[in-house]
Amino acid sequence: MIVTEGLTKSYGKFPAVRDVSMEVRSGEVFGLLGPNGSGKTTTIRMILGLLRPSSGSAAVAGFDCWRESLQVRRRVSYLPGEVRLPGAARGYQLLKYLNALRGGVGLDRAVALAERVMGLDLSKKVRTFSTGMKQKLALAQAFADPVDVLILDEPTSALDPSARNIVLGLVAEARKAGQTVIFSGHVLSEVEQVADRVAIMRRGRLMHVEDMHERRRNLRLLLLRFQGTPPESLPEELQLSVRERNGEVLFLEHRGAVGPLLSWLHSQPVADLAIGTEDLRTLYDRYHGPNAEADAEDRR
Numbered sequence: 001m002i003v004t005e006g007l008t009k010s011y012g013k014f015p016a017v018r019d020v021s022m023e024v025r026s027g028e029v030f031g032l033l034g035p036n037g038s039g040k041t042t043t044i045r046m047i048l049g050l051l052r053p054s055s056g057s058a059a060v061a062g063f064d065c066w067r068e069s070l071q072v073r074r075r076v077s078y079l080p081g082e083v084r085l086p087g088a089a090r091g092y093q094l095l096k097y098l099n100a101l102r103g104g105v106g107l108d109r110a111v112a113l114a115e116r117v118m119g120l121d122l123s124k125k126v127r128t129f130s131t132g133m134k135q136k137l138a139l140a141q142a143f144a145d146p147v148d149v150l151i152l153d154e155p156t157s158a159l160d161p162s163a164r165n166i167v168l169g170l171v172a173e174a175r176k177a178g179q180t181v182i183f184s185g186h187v188l189s190e191v192e193q194v195a196d197r198v199a200i201m202r203r204g205r206l207m208h209v210e211d212m213h214e215r216r217r218n219l220r221l222l223l224l225r226f227q228g229t230p231p232e233s234l235p236e237e238l239q240l241s242v243r244e245r246n247g248e249v250l251f252l253e254h255r256g257a258v259g260p261l262l263s264w265l266h267s268q269p270v271a272d273l274a275i276g277t278e279d280l281r282t283l284y285d286r287y288h289g290p291n292a293e294a295d296a297e298d299r300r
């Protein structure tokens with residue numbers, strides 16, 4: 001649905017986005033992660049046709065984002081990271097106006113989302129709304145747009161925990177309805193909860209794309225407490241590797257099938273166990289944590 005090839009944007013000599021090539025598949029939720037200033041918003045603005053790439057290209061549904069930006073905008077709804085709305089309008093008037101720009105088809109849904117799901121009073125002037133309320137109003141509009149692609153730039157940044165959950169639920173619904181979603185954010189657990197794949201950016205570069213389903217499927221973490229000393233060696237065919245050994249406790253990674261693992265566990269003097277998956281933090285920290293490898297550009 002979205003394809004970028006060598007997408008690059010420089011401000012003077014400063015490369016804000018460098019040579020980003022990625023594909024977002026139709027109907028998936030694509031998480032975009034990276035620290036402040038890593039180029040997420042600049043990438044998004046080029047996909048929206050709001051910024052002209054210095055080189056490379058971006059396309060949505062086969063339409064070039066710069067040269068055919070009208071076709072692109074017809075298919076895309078965008079929630080900016082910083083929501084700025086005209087304060088003099090009442091909530092309802094603003095939704096009506098924004099909907100009219102799209103032909104008016106989403107108004108009932110936008111009003112229902114704003115009033116019933118987000119709990120807003122649409123008879124009030126927008127200037128009386130708090131930051132979070134404004135974000136909710138913009139979200140109600142974005143989720144009501146009858147479009148193929150939703151681009152949400154930090155959609156939960158101003159929201160309280162309950163509203164955050166509502167938004168994550170709406171993202172899941174959008175995906176079920178076949179919409180393609182780009183979700184940029186800083187709260188790793190939220191991105192982890194909704195994204196099918198996650199891209200990690202660093203200093204304008206796309207460092208890594210991870211398939212979250214494969215990640216969950218392929219890697220299991222096991223914490224085992226043995227009655228007595230844990231075995232020195234582990235059966236090779238189980239694809240277990242030791243992360244840590246501490247007295248009676250073994251912390252293991254497992255990549256193989258579950259059946260043989262369960263049989264082996266049954267044969268062992270295991271006093272207690274916990275099984276989990278690795279969270280996104282570990283992957284993120286590989287590129288941005290205290291021990292992350294600096295690339296050549298960083299050292300300059």
Ligand SMILES: Nc1ncnc2c1ncn2[C@@H]1O[C@H](COP(=O)(O)OP(=O)(O)OP(=O)(O)O)[C@@H](O)[C@H]1O
Pocket residue numbers: 011016034035036037038039040041042043081
């Ligand atoms: N108009 C501009 N002129 C000059 N530099 C810019 C401009 N817009 C963005 N930049 C720079 O480009 C880099 C990428 O910015 P961008 O807004 O894309 O980051 P981001 O990953 O979205 O950050 P955040 O998480 O804070 O929203 C930053 O170093 C920023 O200072």
